[in-house]
Amino acid sequence: MAIFGFFNKNKKETLDKGLSKTKENVFSKITRAVAGKSRVDDDVLDDLEEILITSDVGVDTTLKIIGRIEKRVAKDKYINTSELTAILREEIAALLTENNTQDGDGFELPADKSPYVIMVVGVNGVGKTTTIGKLAYQFKKAGKNVYLGAADTFRAAAVEQLVIWSERVGVPIVKQKMGSDPASVAYDTLTSAKANQADVVIIDTAGRLHNKINLMNELTKIKNVMKKVMPDAPHEILLVLDGSTGQNAFEQAKQFTAATEVNALAVTKLDGTAKGGVVIGISDHFHIPVKYIGLGEGIEDLQVFRKKEFVDSLFGE
């Protein structure tokens, strides 16, 4: 089975620049917490706990991180405060690697699943359409035949926006008029994509979250219709979360994972926010891999999430 890896290289400058606000925020607080202290004592640990929680890492994940650092401090009694960020970096990376999947190259396209169907879900405004455009660009650049499906038929602007991305990237889009049945758009998209030997299909959906039952019914309907064209589709259900909303992103992840089988996450808008720590919490908490992170509005501003790279950028010198 041939596997194609994409996104082999993340631009470090984009990552560093994108995470700079979170980094400044965390670092300035850590610097203050350790000022005048020579070693990591209980006070420093208490402050650190508060810093991580207020950086949107989340309470559970923060307690795990503090627990690990406590163990280290107990072992080597005199850890000095200048070593603290290096230890944080190591312990967070170790924690994320321990309970989660290996870092990958983003979505891979197995040869026996063609076209590979990615359905994108998430509430309005989180960055679904933008992420689809950026993903389509990456696949296209890798020589893949990409089809987009505009199954967010709820707002006229949503379809328009995906059309703009399809033109920018230079890939075909399947759409119907606003208000049409999203499942029918998904069906048409898969049918065209299959007839034209597409390698990958990306389906946009509406993010109406009236209640869990509605959402579940709608997503289930879209999935079932796709199965009529390709029994194993969709191959991926990518949930997009807006990282700049911090704990709200966490709540959305809880609701969507309860409503449908999400198997990949993308966290967007990490640029320009100090809440980037939420990626650490989300990556730790949900047993669903964070595959991508959004670091800007530009076509190239999507990166594969790699835990060590991320933690190094956040807690590096």
Ligand SMILES: Nc1nc2c(ncn2[C@@H]2O[C@H](COP(=O)(O)OP(=O)(O)O)[C@@H](O)[C@H]2O)c(=O)[nH]1
């Ligand atoms: N700064 C920044 N803006 C983003 C990012 N991803 C999306 N956006 C912006 O967020 C807004 C909503 O995005 P959109 O793709 O329309 O969200 P959708 O409603 O989920 O489809 C748009 O103005 C995007 O340009 C990102 O990673 N960084």
Ligand SMILES: [Mg+2]
């Ligand atoms: Mg949209």
